[in-house]
Amino acid sequence: MSSGLLSYAISSDVLSSPPFVVFPGVINIRAIGGTSAEGTQMHIKPLHVFCSGELTRITDVGRSKLQELGVITVFDLRSDSEIAEFHSETPDIPGICFVRAPALTENAWKIDIPELR
Numbered sequence: 001m002s003s004g005l006l007s008y009a010i011s012s013d014v015l016s017s018p019p020f021v022v023f024p025g026v027i028n029i030r031a032i033g034g035t036s037a038e039g040t041q042m043h044i045k046p047l048h049v050f051c052s053g054e055l056t057r058i059t060d061v062g063r064s065k066l067q068e069l070g071v072i073t074v075f076d077l078r079s080d081s082e083i084a085e086f087h088s089e090t091p092d093i094p095g096i097c098f099v100r101a102p103a104l105t106e107n108a109w110k111i112d113i114p115e116l117r
Contacts, residue, residue, distance in 0.1 A: 025059035056088040077103040
């Protein structure tokens with residue numbers, strides 16, 4: 001087996017095992033609930049908070065799964081330039097509010113080190 005296929009098999013296995021959750025059309029989505037905030041009594045309920053890559057390619061089945069889990073708000077941390085560069089507009093999913101909250105300044109997500117491209 002080539003190393004590329006092995007890497008794909010390993011990553012597929014990892015990305016479909018807890019804490020990751022399979023949502024058709026979305027890669028790298030994981031539940032981050034079931035933990036406590038360090039130094040507090042606050043607890044995040046399991047399957048109440050998720051972190052993922054962008055949702056542009058989410059399928060109808062994936063949309064339904066988000067709705068079934070009761071997801072009502074998605075915080076999109078991408079910058080406007082990242083959305084434009086990858087033509088990855090926010091999907092319209094009935095019952096889910098998308099809040100734009102860029103975590104980085106414009107173009108800060110780009111890698112400027114040629115060796116890492």
